[in-house]
Each structure stands twice: as C-alpha cells, then as structure tokens.
Amino acid sequence: MALKTTMTKDPILKVEHLSMRFGGLMAINDFSFEAERGEITALIGPNGAGKTTVFNCVTGFYKPTMGMITMKQRSGKEFLLERLPDFEITKHAKVARTFQNIRMFSGLTVLENLLVAQHNKLMQASGYTILGLLGFPAYRQATKESLELAKHWLEMASLTDRADDPAGDLPYGAQRRLEIARAMCTGPELLCLDEPAAGLNPRESLALNELLQAIRRDTGTSILLIEHDMSVVMEISDHVVVLEYGQKISDGNPEFVKHDPKVIAAYLGVEDEEVEEVIEEIEEIESEQGGINP
Amino acid sequence: MEYFIQQLVNGLTLGSIYGMIAIGYTMVYGIIGMINFAHGDIFMLGGFAALIVFLVLTSFLAGVPVVLALLLMMIVGMLAAALWNWTIERVAYRPLRGSFRLAPLITAIGMSIVLSNFIQVTQGPRNKPIPPLVSSVYNVFGIAISLKQIVIVVITAILLSVFWYIVNRTPLGRAQRATEQDRKMAALLGVDVDRTISVTFIMGAALAAVAGTMYLMYYGVVVFTDGFVPGVKAFTAAVLGGIGSLPGAVLGGLLIGLIESLWSAYFTIDYKDVATFSILAIVLIFKPSGILGRPEVEKV
Numbered sequence: 001m002a003l004k005t006t007m008t009k010d011p012i013l014k015v016e017h018l019s020m021r022f023g024g025l026m027a028i029n030d031f032s033f034e035a036e037r038g039e040i041t042a043l044i045g046p047n048g049a050g051k052t053t054v055f056n057c058v059t060g061f062y063k064p065t066m067g068m069i070t071m072k073q074r075s076g077k078e079f080l081l082e083r084l085p086d087f088e089i090t091k092h093a094k095v096a097r098t099f100q101n102i103r104m105f106s107g108l109t110v111l112e113n114l115l116v117a118q119h120n121k122l123m124q125a126s127g128y129t130i131l132g133l134l135g136f137p138a139y140r141q142a143t144k145e146s147l148e149l150a151k152h153w154l155e156m157a158s159l160t161d162r163a164d165d166p167a168g169d170l171p172y173g174a175q176r177r178l179e180i181a182r183a184m185c186t187g188p189e190l191l192c193l194d195e196p197a198a199g200l201n202p203r204e205s206l207a208l209n210e211l212l213q214a215i216r217r218d219t220g221t222s223i224l225l226i227e228h229d230m231s232v233v234m235e236i237s238d239h240v241v242v243l244e245y246g247q248k249i250s251d252g253n254p255e256f257v258k259h260d261p262k263v264i265a266a267y268l269g270v271e272d273e274e275v276e277e278v279i280e281e282i283e284e285i286e287s288e289q290g291g292i293n294p
Numbered sequence: 295m296e297y298f299i300q301q302l303v304n305g306l307t308l309g310s311i312y313g314m315i316a317i318g319y320t321m322v323y324g325i326i327g328m329i330n331f332a333h334g335d336i337f338m339l340g341g342f343a344a345l346i347v348f349l350v351l352t353s354f355l356a357g358v359p360v361v362l363a364l365l366l367m368m369i370v371g372m373l374a375a376a377l378w379n380w381t382i383e384r385v386a387y388r389p390l391r392g393s394f395r396l397a398p399l400i401t402a403i404g405m406s407i408v409l410s411n412f413i414q415v416t417q418g419p420r421n422k423p424i425p426p427l428v429s430s431v432y433n434v435f436g437i438a439i440s441l442k443q444i445v446i447v448v449i450t451a452i453l454l455s456v457f458w459y460i461v462n463r464t465p466l467g468r469a470q471r472a473t474e475q476d477r478k479m480a481a482l483l484g485v486d487v488d489r490t491i492s493v494t495f496i497m498g499a500a501l502a503a504v505a506g507t508m509y510l511m512y513y514g515v516v517v518f519t520d521g522f523v524p525g526v527k528a529f530t531a532a533v534l535g536g537i538g539s540l541p542g543a544v545l546g547g548l549l550i551g552l553i554e555s556l557w558s559a560y561f562t563i564d565y566k567d568v569a570t571f572s573i574l575a576i577v578l579i580f581k582p583s584g585i586l587g588r589p590e591v592e593k594v
Contacts, residue, residue, distance in 0.1 A: 059482065061478075091484040105471070105472045105480075106475065108471055116469060116485065117483045117484070119469050119472075119485045123466065182483070186484055
C-alpha cells in the first residue's frame with residue numbers, strides 16, 4: 001500500500017460502494033476498490049466471499065443493488081458499467097471476461113471462436129452481410145485483418161496447430177488459453193479472468209502465467225483476476241484485493257497482503273496465534289516453487 | 295421403371311418446397327430452442343403476397359415476361375413474409391424469451407391462428423387460383439419433366455447454397471451458430487443477440503415465402519388454410535432430418551416429398567399422410583435425434 005502512494009494514480013476501473021443482495025443474502029456489502037491501468041489486479045478471498053459476484057457486476061451479468069462501477073478508457077472516455085446491457089460492455093466499454101467453468105463455443109472451430117469475438121468489426125465491414133456477399137473489398141480487407149489478429153492470438157496461446165479443430169476437443173488447459181485468446185480478440189482494455197488457473201496442472205499453470213504476462217507486456221491491457229492458486233497470484237499480480245463475506249479486508253501489493261494477519265486468518269482460516277507459522281509455511285512453499293520455475 | 299423415376303421427380307419437387315420451409319423451423323429452433331408454429335402460415339402468407347403481385351402485374355402491366363413476374367412475386371413475397379415474421383418475433387416471442395418454455399410455444403400457436411384468420415378475413419376463404427405461369431413440359435427418355443419442376447429444384451438449390459454460405463462462411467452465420475451454442479457468452483463477446491435472432495427469423499421467412507411462391511406456381515392455387523398441412527409436414531421434415539441441422543432439414547424435406555409421391559403412386563393416395571407420419575414415428579423411435587441431428591451428449 002505504501003508503494004502506491006508515490007505513483008500518480010490512473011485507475012482503469014473504479015468500483016465504489018458496490019452492494020449486491022440476493023433476497024436476504026448480502027453477497028457484496030459496500031465494496032470499493034480500484035484497478036490501476038496496465039497492472040494485474042488480483043481479487044482473492046475464501047470460497048463464497050463474493051468474488052465472482054463482483055465480476056458478474058462488473059461484466060453486466062448482474063445489476064448491482066447499489067454502487068457505481070466506472071470504467072475509464074485510455075482515450076479518457078468513461079462508462080458506467082452497471083448501466084450498460086451486457087453486449088455493449090464488450091462492444092463499447094472494452095471489458096472482456098472469462099468464466100470459472102469454461103464457456104467455449106464447442107461446436108465451432110478454434111479459429112471461429114476467435115472470429116466470433118471480432119463480430120462487430122466484421123459485421124460493419126460486411127455491411128451487415130449484404131455487401132460481404134457481393135465481395136466488397138472493404139470486407140475482404142477486414143476479414144484478412146481479423147484472421148491475422150486471430151492467428152496472432154493463436155500463436156500467443158500456442159494453439160496454432162489446433163486452429164481447425166472443434167474447440168470442444170481441446171484439452172482443458174488449452175481451452176483456458178483459448179478462452180483468454182478469445183477475450184483478447186475483442187480488443188479489450190480490461191480483461192477479467194475468473195480463476196484462470198483452476199484445474200490446471202503445474203505446467204499448464206506456468207504457460208498461463210506466461211500468457212498473462214505477455215498480454216500485459218505487449219498490449220498494455222489491464223487484467224483483473226480472481227484466483228485461488230496463490231502461486232499465480234503472488235507471482236504475477238501487482239495489486240491484491242482481499243474479500244471476505246462480501247467485504248474488503250485488505251488491499252495492497254502482494255507482499256503487504258501476504259503478511260496481513262487479517263488476510264492470513266481469513267484466507268487460511270487460522271487463529272491469530274498461528275499466523276506466524278503460516279507465514280513461514282507460505283515462504284517455504286514459495287522457495288520450493290522458485291526451484292521449479294527460475 | 296419410367297413410372298418410378300417420374301414419381302421420383304415429382305417427389306423431389308415437392309420435397310424441395312418442404313425443405314425450404316423446414317429450414318425456417320430448424321434455424322429458429324436451433325437459435326432459440328422454440329418451434330415457430332406460425333412459420334407454416336408465413337409460408338402461406340408468402341404465397342398470398344405472390345398471388346397479389348401476380349394479379350397486379352396481369353391487370354396493370356399485361357405482357358410482363360414470366361421470368362420477371364416470378365422474380366417480382368418472389369421478392370415481394372420475401373419482403374412481406376420477412377416483415378411479418380420479424381414483427382411476430384418482436385412483439386410475441388421476444389418479450390417471452392426469459393419465461394418458461396411453454397409460453398412462447400403457446401403464443402406461436404396463437405400467432406399461427408392470427409395469421410390464417412387475418413388472411414381469411416382480408417383475402418376471403420375461397421381457393422385462389424391463378425392461370426399456369428410456366429407450362430412447358432419436356433420429355434426426357436419417356437419421363438415428363440415440367441419446366442416448373444426444374445425451376446423449383448434449381449431455385450431451391452441456389453437458395454440453399456447461398457444459405458449454406460451465409461451460415462458457414464460469414465460473420466453473421468458465425469454469430470448465429472455462436473448464439474445457438476451459448477447466447478450469454480455470444481453477447482459478452484459483443485454479438486448483438488437480439489438482432490441476430492431477428493435476422494434468423496427474417497431469413498427463415500424469406501425462404502418460406504419463396505417456397506410459398508413455388509407452391510402457388512406448382513399447384514396454381516392457394517387458400518388461407520394452406521399454412522397448416524405443408525407447415526406441419528415441413529416441421530416433420532425438420533424433425534426427421536434432425537432439428538437444428540440445416541442439411542438435415544433439406545434431407546428431411548426431400549424424404550417426406552419422396553415418401554408422399556411414391557406412396558401415392560403405388561398405394562392408395564388417401565393414406566399418404568398416414569404413411570408419412572408413420573415413417574416419422576418409426577425413424578424417431580430408432581433415432582430420436584433425427585437422421586443428421588447431433589445426439590445430445592452431456593459431458594460430466
């Protein structure tokens with residue numbers, strides 16, 4: 001937290017006083033945080049803390065009971081996400097997301113999955129299909145560009161050789177990467193990933209880390225992610241927000257959060273007197289992992 | 295043998311018409327999982343629009359070339375049917391999209407009745423005949439093939455290729471297939487799902503209207519109840535071929551056309567519908583997802 005104060009702040013996403021109620025259950029209660037532009041922000045917390053609910057509010061799946069979600073684009077344009085219908089969130093606000101349980105168009109090929117993500121651009125260029133059928137050059141040009149973008153992301157996700165297979169046939173880890181590649185094909189400024197490392201083996205997890213870091217490095221896309229896998233969180237995120245029972249309990253850089261006794265107690269479910277032990281354990285685990293991935 | 299081939303030709307023609315209607319059923323089912331029972335009446339309405347165009351042409355512009363007349367009939371029919379189907383979707387189905395499955399089904403039946411009654415009231419309940427538009431018949435190795443049969447099969451083939459191209463090779467078709475598989479996800483990727491669904495209704499209606507025009511040309515008569523039986527048969531064709539599958543709809547249409555004409559040729563014509571639907575029942579017992587349908591496999 002101390003590190004942040006010296007930098008000039010330019011948040012891409014500002015969530016203010018967000019509350020979400022499902023009947024009698026207050027899933028999110030007065031939750032505020034900011035995600036900085038060009039950073040990887042991680043949202044962590046125990047099961048049922050409300051992380052996915054926050055995501056669903058940000059990406060238009062839910063209409064929040066209260067609160068304001070402001071997305072500020074590079075151009076300076078601002079969008080109030082809680083007011084936009086879902087398809088406009090991708091189209092205009094440039095927010096893309098992935099899901100905890102992968103939602104692939106499994107009957108479409110890998111390449112087609114990436115092309116669907118560029119639908120608006122292509123639709124416009126093809127004059128809502130009519131001009132496209134007549135073979136107008138603008139449409140061909142747009143098709144070529146989309147294919148190139150799709151191929152670029154296929155390569156980034158190391159899926160080039162599977163381009164024409166049905167997406168449903170890919171192994172789990174590859175589907176995860178494809179889902180991220182697909183989200184990137186919409187040209188987002190903010191990429192929201194819901195547990196990208198869930199169910200991945202260590203090698204796939206490593207490939208995922210590389211992909212995410214490459215995305216940030218090459219495109220400057222800001223990333224907001226929910227993650228359980230602490231090795232992923234600690235290794236790649238710049239900023240961690242911790243949620244418990246719908247409320248924020250900690251907010252800062254990974255070092256700070258890791259040693260925050262409240263987080264340790266909440267996240268690992270231990271009593272205060274055991275906190276020291278847990279910190280040692282974490283460090284042990286980390287040094288072991290440091291051996292695997294230099 | 296010649297008799298058999300003759301019946302094949304007749305069946306193929308009839309089957310083309312069924313196939314064109316069946317595509318509308320199958321596409322709408324594919325994209326929103328409902329049966330648009332008003333689709334048969336959209337087909338009938340297309341026929342009526344073509345009839346009106348024909349009457350206008352013959353009374354005001356005598357001597358219009360037949361090709362041009364047919365083309366105009368088709369285009370106006372397509373526009374009218376598309377407009378109707380779009381409106382039906384917009385006012386009767388879209389507001390019910392989130393509700394339980396039976397609700398849009400019931401409105402669809404309601405819309406079907408509305409449409410046929412509307413035509414009955416505005417156009418009269420009697421058969422509406424037209425003089426034959428194309429009457430040449432060719433004799434190929436002892437088989438009589440009429441020009442209108444050729445026109446029907448050729449137009450069907452052309453339209454189906456255009457359709458296949460749109461669905462498989464254009465951004466619109468990709469969006470339709472994506473919406474079919476996961477509507478919410480498609481929306482999240484920026485696909486305007488409502489518009490994609492509307493376009494699907496428009497495309498289905500346009501094809502049905504072409505089928506309606508062909509039907510009018512083939513039989514030379516159209517009546518307000520014509521939406522029902524051909525509609526049900528086209529729906530049967532879609533189910534037989536595997537609902538949700540485009541090639542399935544065409545295949546189903548051709549099969550039903552062939553079954554009908556061959557049954558009428560060799561057995562009693564009174565039982566042709568009994569035969570058609572019995573075969574449907576038998577096929578569905580052994581292959582519940584239809585001939586080309588994807589069986590629903592749930593991955594666990």
